[in-house]
Amino acid sequence: MRSICPRPGGCGFRWTKDLPGVTKGGPAGRITGARLVKQAGAWHIVFRTERQVPAPVRHSGPQVGIDRGINLALALSDGTPREHGPWLTCGEKEHLRRLEKKSARQRAARTPGRPTSKRLTRTYDQIAKARATAKRRAVDWQHKTTTELAGTFGVVVVEDLKITNMGRSATGTVERPGRNVRQKAGLNRAISGEAWGRTVTLLEYKTRDRGGLVVKVPAPGTSQTCHRCGHRDPASRDGTRFSCADPRCGWTGHADTNAAINIRNAAGTVVSGRGDLGAARSAKRQPPRAA
Structure with missing residues (x-):
């Protein structure tokens, strides 16, 4: 309000x-x-x-695995992705870029130890307003998407990601400088822009209110393992394409969808879960299954 x-x-x-x-x-x-x-x-x-x-009635919907990514916001194990456009239009991005360059010039001209000028403060406020617009659009999309997912699926399985560790800087030290620092910085900005943690937080309380459950499973290997035969090889993934390196299998498809299926099949190795306890026990008992 x-x-x-x-x-x-x-x-x-x-x-x-x-x-x-x-x-x-x-x-x-x-x-x-x-x-x-x-x-x-x-x-x-x-x-x-x-x-x-x-009290919520136990949700009778199906189980789904969700892989959170950069190229594809949310990939579901049933093959139906959830995507979004850019949070800012091209014109808004250019306006924000100009404001950031303007603030850099104003900071360079500022005398050390002197109070921040009104012009610089005004520029900071304009930058904050532009970034707040992007955040509101992101939160709006996340709310609408998580509401739809919580109403459709009874058990939602996600990776137990250590997002803070994933977003660490790659600059390193003077003695041991980092590699691909600019690329890692861009990846960190993309991860921050997707707000993966907020998506799961919204899913947890919305599925709980509807009698469902959010299950977190171990993250390692989900993107490198073929969901059909179980063969694990980092070379199987090439960008958004997954091609099983085992010649006896040879399954090919979208890499994020393959990871989402592996996440769904890993529900038997639950790290944590929030929601209906009966659904949690059922998810733990379910054996891995192929798509």
Whole structure:
């Protein structure tokens, strides 16, 4: 909810979303608190509500494995991907690039130890506004996509990725400098832009509310192993194409789809799970199966 008057005291604000149980149909609820938040130059009121909800019925939907990637946002084991376009248009990207170059020039002209100038502060605010636009579009897509997935599938299997470790810098040290630093920096930005952790966080509470389950399985080897014959060879994957190196198999297809099937088949080696306990036990008991 965007606030019109951020000063202390009474102020008006514009409703931008209904409050569950308060401003729309469903179980009656009440507002238990609120806080004022400033994001990218705009003020927002965030309300906390309380309402009674019935216990979820166990979800009877199928099980699916999901591989999170860069070229393909979400690859599902049933072969149906979930993709999105760029968060910023070409014009918006160019505008952001110009603002970042402008801020660099203004920082270079700033006298060390002097307060930040109003012009530089204004440039920073414009950069923050552009980045906030991209984030809002990303979160909107993630909410819509995870809602659809939680409503369709009873058990969602994902990799237990250590995203913080994956995003570490490759610059190294003076004695041992890193390799392909620029390429690694670009990969880190792409991983950060996809916000893989937020996708799983949204899936966890949405599937739990619908009686489903999110299962995390070990990540190593899912992208290098053929889901059909189980042969593991790093040479089998070439970009987005997977071609099994075992001549007796020779399966070929999209690499991310192959990884998603391996993730689904690894549900018997659960690292952790959130949701319906009965579904968790069923997922643990399920043996690996080929597509």
